[in-house]
Amino acid sequence: MTGIDYPTITVGGRELTVRFSLGVQMRLSKAGVDLRTPIKSDDPTYLFRRLQILQAAVADNYEAGSVPSVDALAEQIGLAGWVAADSALYSAMGKASEELRKNLQVVAPPAESLAS
Numbered sequence: 698m699t700g701i702d703y704p705t706i707t708v709g710g711r712e713l714t715v716r717f718s719l720g721v722q723m724r725l726s727k728a729g730v731d732l733r734t735p736i737k738s739d740d741p742t743y744l745f746r747r748l749q750i751l752q753a754a755v756a757d758n759y760e761a762g763s764v765p766s767v768d769a770l771a772e773q774i775g776l777a778g779w780v781a782a783d784s785a786l787y788s789a790m791g792k793a794s795e796e797l798r799k800n801l802q803v804v805a806p807p808a809e810s811l812a813s
Contacts, residue, residue, distance in 0.1 A: 701792050704785040706755075709765075709773040713758040715751070715785040717793035724753045751786050 703716050725732060728749065736746050748767045756764045765773065774782050 704788045706782050706785045713755045715754045715789040716757055717754055717789040721753045754786055754789055
């Protein structure tokens with residue numbers, strides 16, 4: 698799909714690819730999740746917000762309208778599966794960030810700004 702080798706996790710007996718695409722970021726933005734602000738570990742909503750990001754990152758694995766709720770996803774992952782799921786999420790975010798940086802080009806300032 699993107700050429701990025703995204704990680705996978707098994708949730709509810711299903712192998713899911715954890716992607717961090719523009720579509721994922723758009724869904725999070727619509728949900729009011731601001732990715733520019735790090736989630737502090739002492740924030741009481743930390744776990745919910747991480748699961749909300751994971752839900753958006755696995756949504757492409759489901760048919761429209763059948764993406765499990767954050768609560769259902771948490772139940773399916775379980776405590777034992779959370780470390781792998783969270784690790785996959787960090788990895789997917791890192792891979793997307795690397796790809797973005799790789800594709801950025803340095804743009805020279807306009808010539809007239811160099812004249813002064």
